Amino acid sequence: FHNVALIVAAGKGERAGAARPKQFALLGGKPVVAHSIDAALTHPAIDGVIVVTAADQRQAMEVALDGRDVRAIVDGGASRRESVLAGLEAISALGGAVRVLIHDAARPLLPHAVIDRLLAQLDGSAGAVPVLPVADTLATADEALGDIVPRTGLVRVQTPQAFRFDAILAAHRLWPVDQEATDDAQILRAVELEVAMVEGDSMLEKITHPQDFASAEARLAARAS
Numbered sequence: 001f002h003n004v005a006l007i008v009a010a011g012k013g014e015r016a017g018a019a020r021p022k023q024f025a026l027l028g029g030k031p032v033v034a035h036s037i038d039a040a041l042t043h044p045a046i047d048g049v050i051v052v053t054a055a056d057q058r059q060a061m062e063v064a065l066d067g068r069d070v071r072a073i074v075d076g077g078a079s080r081r082e083s084v085l086a087g088l089e090a091i092s093a094l095g096g097a098v099r100v101l102i103h104d105a106a107r108p109l110l111p112h113a114v115i116d117r118l119l120a121q122l123d124g125s126a127g128a129v130p131v132l133p134v135a136d137t138l139a140t141a142d143e144a145l146g147d148i149v150p151r152t153g154l155v156r157v158q159t160p161q162a163f164r165f166d167a168i169l170a171a172h173r174l175w176p177v178d179q180e181a182t183d184d185a186q187i188l189r190a191v192e193l194e195v196a197m198v199e200g201d202s203m204l205e206k207i208t209h210p211q212d213f214a215s216a217e218a219r220l221a222a223r224a225s
């Protein structure tokens with residue numbers, strides 16, 4: 001592959017409160033996971049899509065994919081980090097890639113412009129992530145409200161995260177086996193490579209809780225109009 005998209009969708013999605021994992025719930029009549037896969041499949045610079053699913057959800061994944069042309073469906077692991085590593089190893093077994101975009105299926109609305117920005121940034125660095133500024137006041141919290149945390153110097157990090165394939169595969173292989181990482185950029189930083197930032201997009205907000213479906217539906221409708 002030249003540029004491959006790795007979509008991780010092996011989570012249980014329990015916080016979303018639905019009967020089935022959130023990646024299979026319908027958004028605008030289409031399974032959540034199918035949205036970002038379609039965005040990757042239709043991007044002219046991406047020449048392969050790999051999807052990671054929980055082994056016991058393979059059938060549900062095949063139904064959700066409905067014949068979409070993904071290059072492999074890979075069994076995930078107990079943590080996101082294990083699922084990503086399984087996907088990277090599968091890409092390696094298929095002959096490797098120059099660049100990889102690692103993306104959460106839980107962020108279904110994936111603008112092509114973000115992919116363009118990330119790929120352009122990779123000419124000068126081994127990794128690049130989309131970020132947004134923090135708008136809310138941040139504070140520590142215990143039983144009562146704690147201190148305000150200054151938000152200057154803080155960003156919200158989204159996916160897809162883009163990497164030179166060989167660099168992120170090597171970094172993942174070095175990361176401690178049983179240590180979770182919610183974010184692959186940290187894994188690249190752990191081997192002392194720099195991660196660049198590009199502008200993120202509110203379309204990419206993650207679906208975590210039940211109410212996030214309604215806002216995703218609204219963003220989808222706004223995009224279509």
Ligand code: C5P
Binds near residue numbers: 010011052077079
């Ligand atoms: O649970 P959370 O929303 O933080 O998960 C982020 C992404 O990682 C989701 O797309 C989820 O399907 C994926 N994941 C995975 N394997 C796991 C846990 C999460 O692929 N074991």
